[in-house]
Structure formats: C-alpha cells, structure tokens
Amino acid sequence: MTTAEITLAAALSLVFLPLGLGKIAAVPFMRRAAAHLGMSPGLYRVVGALEVAGAVGLLLGPASAPLGVAAGIGLALLMAAAAVVHLRHGDPPVRALPAAVLALTAVAYAGATVAAG
Template sequence: MILTISLACLIALIFGAIGVLNTLASPKARELAAETGFSVAAYRRIGVLQLAGGAGAALGLAVPPLGGLAGVGLLLLLAGAVIVHLRKGDPVAKFVPAAVCAVLVASYLVALSA
C-alpha cells in the first residue's frame, strides 16, 4: 500500500506540475509546442489531460477503478509523446522522460491492482 501511495503522489506531482505549465501556456510550453508542431491550444488541451490524469491517479487511492482509468489514459498520452518524438527523429534523450514516466505509471497500475 505504501508503494501505491508513493507512486500516486509522485504521478500527481509530476503530471500536476507539467499539466499546469502546459495549460497556462508557459513560455517553455509554447516553445515545446512549436518544436513538436502542435498549436498552443492543442498543448493546453494536453495539459488538461495531464492534470486530469494526475488527479485521477491520486483519487485512485480512494476509488481504485478511477486510478486505473487515469493510469491507462496517462499511458496512452505518454505513448503519443514517444510516437511524436520518434516521428520527428528526435534523439533518445528527448523521449526518455516520457518513457520513464510510462514505467512509473505502469508500476502504479501494477501496485494498484495488487
């Protein structure tokens, strides 16, 4: 249970912070949107999904099915991020954060189901 709580908190923190920056269209978010070929509006929508996923992971401690759905949604979002980086021909270092977060979310899902 401690592992599940720790992972949920870490996911909520990571995706909450990134989601806020993307939703508010911070200068770094605007730069990344342009770099990846997304509009700022699309990046804001991604930020909202990140916020929802982080919140869902935290709420999943009380309502496990919600946490499971949030985790699956985040995995899909992260898979999309890796695909975007691969299509752009980015070096591995560019998509390592998304891959590490995917492992983190997958670990949360496993811990949640245990």
C-alpha cells in the same frame, strides 16, 4: 492502499500537475516545446488538461481504485504517445526517454493498484 501505490501516485502527480498546468497556462517554455513538436497551443493545452485530469485521478485513487487505475492507464498511453511524437519528429531517443519512463511508472502504479485488489 499500499506504500507502493501511494509513492507512485504521489510521484506521478508531482510531475504531471505542474507540467499540465504549465501547458494549460501556455507558459513560454511550454509554447516553445509545442512549437518544436509542430503542435498548436490549443492542442498542447488539451494535452495539459489530460495530464492534470490524470494527476487528479491518481490522487483520488485511494478513494476509488478503478478511477486510479484508469488514470494510470490514461497517463501511460499519453506518455507512450509523447515518446512516439518525439521520435517521429526526429528528436534523439534521449528526448523521448522521460516520456517512456513516465509511461512505465504509470503502468507500475496501475499494476500495483490492481494487484492490491
């Protein structure tokens, strides 16, 4: 495992674990975000569970590179979808930017893991 892989996996996990757990717990901020996007709390909890699963997959990446790559790709797809949802909802592009940056970071992690063999 390279330094780049470890750094990207740790950074992504530090973002996705608390956000995912907040969505699962339906904390008030996350309930407001779900309502803003027209999503039910149940669907937002599913998104949170996917984020937590992805973060755990990244943390297990050193033990299983295929699992780490799958987690990175899954999180990238999830964040690309989040960016699209924000834009379709009429949010300004700056509201979709964090999701787009996270998607690119997850792709970078998956690419670094594949390149490391």
